[in-house]
Amino acid sequence: KRGTSNIGVINSGAATNVVAERATIRAEARGHDPAFRNKIVRAIEKAFAKAAQSVRSSSGRKGTVSITKQLDYEAFRIPQSDLSVVTAHKALESIGYEPYYDVSNGGLDANWMAANGIPTVTLGCGQHDIHTTNEWLDLTAYKAACRVALMLATS
Incomplete structure (x- = not known):
């Protein structure tokens, strides 16, 4: 089973001397096996949830994560006889x-x-x-x- 993942876009803050209140990323997972691709997505979700829970603000609040998933396209394979x-x-x-x-x-x-x-x-x-x-x-x-x-x- 083969698959890839990538975080291609990271947006956060408006100035270099200010701690950003939030960050937004756009990531992707690719693979021809939907179950394996979902495994990649779950690993990404788990990593971000763990990271958010591992830090606290100066007021003691933990970070949160909100994830929106979207399937842009499905993999395909055409037989050599086609x-x-x-x-x-x-x-x-x-x-x-x-x-x-x-x-x-x-x-x-x-x-x-x-x-x-x-x-x-x-x-x-x-x-x-x-x-x-x-x-x-x-x-x-x-x-x-x-x-x-x-x-x-x-x-």
């Missing part, structure tokens, strides 16, 4: 690439389409170290991905 996968495979081969199959934990338009009964293949486009400070793009692979996308859209 027509969309076979067609994409052939398109990649036709321009000299050897396709391979992998699992992405990305949140894409394809997630919505798959959830609504439209099998959608996700193709790489030359991105590396995605969503990190080291992210970069292989322009040769990007241009090849554009050719494949055009082939798929017009065939």
Whole structure:
């Protein structure tokens, strides 16, 4: 079982010399197994609840936590025998690439389409170290991905 979590947004206070009354974070958990993804969410909730209870204000009050959960998209997997996968495979081969199959934990338009009964293949486009400070793009692979996308859209 694989999954990831991330705290991507942290907001608090209005000045550097004032103790903030509250903080707001936006976090996410991803994984293809809903039970495992929920386990990640519970671990995050437990950690924040424990942290809030471990500190007290100058008046002796403990911290509190309020968590709102929202499922933005569900994970999906398309069988290699599906027509969309076979067609994409052939398109990649036709321009000299050897396709391979992998699992992405990305949140894409394809997630919505798959959830609504439209099998959608996700193709790489030359991105590396995605969503990190080291992210970069292989322009040769990007241009090849554009050719494949055009082939798929017009065939």
